[in-house]
Amino acid sequence: MNTDMTNLFHLDARDSTRLRVLQCIRAAGEISRTDIARQLDSSPATVTAACVALLDAGLIREVRGLQSESVQRGRPKVMLQVNGDAFAIVGMKVARNAILVMIVDFKGDEIGTFVSPLAASRMSARALVREMRRALDDALSAHGLPQSKIAGLALGLPGFVNGETSFMHWSSSVTERNVNFAPLFQELLPCPTFIDNDANLVAKAEHLFGAGRGLRNFLVVTIEHGVGMGIVLDGELYRGERGCGAEFGHMKVQFDGAVCQCGQRGCLEAYVGDYALLRDTSTGRSSDATKTIADILDAARSGDTLAHEVLDRASRVLGVALANLTNLFDPEHIVIARSRPRFDARYTDAMTASLARNTVQVDAPLPKITVRNLDQTMWALGAAAHGIEMVSVLKIRKRGADDVA
Numbered sequence: 001m002n003t004d005m006t007n008l009f010h011l012d013a014r015d016s017t018r019l020r021v022l023q024c025i026r027a028a029g030e031i032s033r034t035d036i037a038r039q040l041d042s043s044p045a046t047v048t049a050a051c052v053a054l055l056d057a058g059l060i061r062e063v064r065g066l067q068s069e070s071v072q073r074g075r076p077k078v079m080l081q082v083n084g085d086a087f088a089i090v091g092m093k094v095a096r097n098a099i100l101v102m103i104v105d106f107k108g109d110e111i112g113t114f115v116s117p118l119a120a121s122r123m124s125a126r127a128l129v130r131e132m133r134r135a136l137d138d139a140l141s142a143h144g145l146p147q148s149k150i151a152g153l154a155l156g157l158p159g160f161v162n163g164e165t166s167f168m169h170w171s172s173s174v175t176e177r178n179v180n181f182a183p184l185f186q187e188l189l190p191c192p193t194f195i196d197n198d199a200n201l202v203a204k205a206e207h208l209f210g211a212g213r214g215l216r217n218f219l220v221v222t223i224e225h226g227v228g229m230g231i232v233l234d235g236e237l238y239r240g241e242r243g244c245g246a247e248f249g250h251m252k253v254q255f256d257g258a259v260c261q262c263g264q265r266g267c268l269e270a271y272v273g274d275y276a277l278l279r280d281t282s283t284g285r286s287s288d289a290t291k292t293i294a295d296i297l298d299a300a301r302s303g304d305t306l307a308h309e310v311l312d313r314a315s316r317v318l319g320v321a322l323a324n325l326t327n328l329f330d331p332e333h334i335v336i337a338r339s340r341p342r343f344d345a346r347y348t349d350a351m352t353a354s355l356a357r358n359t360v361q362v363d364a365p366l367p368k369i370t371v372r373n374l375d376q377t378m379w380a381l382g383a384a385a386h387g388i389e390m391v392s393v394l395k396i397r398k399r400g401a402d403d404v405a
Helices: 013-028 033-040 044-056 125-142 181-188 198-209 274-281 293-301 305-329 345-358 376-404
Strands: 060-064 078-082 088-094 098-105 110-117 150-157 160-162 167-170 193-197 218-223 227-233 236-238 333-338 368-373
Touching (some): 013 044, 013 078, 033 044, 033 078, 088 376, 098 376, 167 181, 193 198, 293 305, 305 345, 345 368
Parallel strands (some): 088 150, 218 333
Antiparallel strands (some): 218 227
16 A cells, blocks of 8 residues: 655645645644745735644644633633644665664654664665565564554665655665665555655754754765765755755765766765775775774874774865855754764864865854754654655645535
């Protein structure tokens, strides 16, 4: 069982209003109809009609607010909040050795997590979807949840992925190129399933729950085995015409440079991704000397010249690339999220100095930079956030169809 993704991202005016009202309620936590109308610059009648539809669909619920002390008579104000009990959503992130699963309620509160090991870091698309089904079944069993409770599943996958069509152009986790996942989801999974680039979904998680909350324009750069980026412009996730935008890791930083895992040369991630650091520090030494990023850091702290030079170069190259982003987007904030041990201050300082040195100088401060170690659950949380959004669209569309019928 699944859903037709055709035009799923495009709503008519009425359904678009309902979705905006739902998003406003979600962002506020609790809010009155009057305040929704004020925030959305919409008429009270339009907001009331949208709220009636959302209440009837079970997506929101009414709660009694506290009555003002200055009001001696009348009923307490009626507030609205998202109905967390309405559905459960599953978010999945494909890592190199496991599928990370997070189950959340409709409000986004965590129900439970699960890690499903993978026997291989790359496999066929069909094999991957079968692994998703196994991970889903095992996670539901571990947390005592019936399959019927799950309203949707969202997958974060590294690579060039069109989230609107479920079409994958390329991924380091899949052996084939140019795969339409929609038929596989339809055949092998029991609920509506959505897919997007994993870095996009980290940006969505930061927007809803993290450093990007309340911001209109910010960037998230993810650094692990490869390098990804999520772009939020004017409050919306930017995907590009083919869903392949924001491929920061494949920005060229060296003409005819090092070979990237995508097959091209000179990409940023071929200098700053985990595999690049491990490759460059293994030159001329035993392969056991630096098997992990932690080994490289330890070697640099112990005076290993090559390890220090590799880390320093990677930091400076990343700083130049971030300067290019700043010159291009002029963001409010850049979040650098790394799935690796925390780097020493001198490498972070080298990155920020390179960023400042290569950014066009204007009489304004540089964007705020947040460097965080990326908790593995943040990837799955981003996928769950995407699932919440897409299930909301599905339920609103169904309600609109019922109104017409």
